[in-house]
Amino acid sequence: MKVLTRVKSVSLTIDGKKIGAAPGEKVLWAALDNGIYIPNLCAIREKREPFASCRLCFVEVEGKDTPVTACTTPAAEGMVVNTRGAKALRLARTALELLLASHPVDCAHCLRNGSCELQVAAKHLRVKLKTKTYSKILPELPVDSSSPLFIYDPNKCVLCGKCVWVCQEKLGRGTIGFAHRGFRRMVTTFGDEPIGRAGCQDCSECVTVCPVGALAFRKVT
Ligand code: SF4
């Protein structure tokens, strides 16, 4: 006889809503699974150790003095989470404004206009995409149009790392990776080959995970 094992879950409250989550599930995924949006650019559910690099997913947890990142915090029994706390929102807004200071915002001419996670996060956090909080410094790198399937515009890259993880860890290919440090840090191919000549054939998994218009499918005309 087949024995059914009951999946245990913890109960927590997010923004006043009582929800259940698998033990060890991160607060970010527990919230998203229950229709509660928390801004995020770099989170990948399958990745065991979160990048936690975009710093957009700050939330406040009852009993903790400082906000925590929802992508790294496991859901726990009885936890009370507030995604709208002033301290958490201030940190997330600052992170977004710093990111936008090096981002060429031209949504009207961008392939991801309307399906861009940066737009969603900015709307949620009430930050103008063309914010002037910090002085604008743009990378001004050449756009790579060598692939017949997609465009790679490194200027729009938010360095989330998702494409690199998919290519290196999930697919085991290693065609793309990070190069350089600091402001010059960017995603590139081995030997800086144009991405269309890097031997990817028809793989475009990196494009499907890019949250912004840095890796974007060409429009079918
Ligand atoms: S990547 Fe997003 S925010 Fe940037 S120009 Fe494109 S649509 Fe606008």
Ligand code: SF4
């Ligand atoms: S190209 Fe896209 S997926 Fe890759 S690091 Fe940049 S923003 Fe992230």
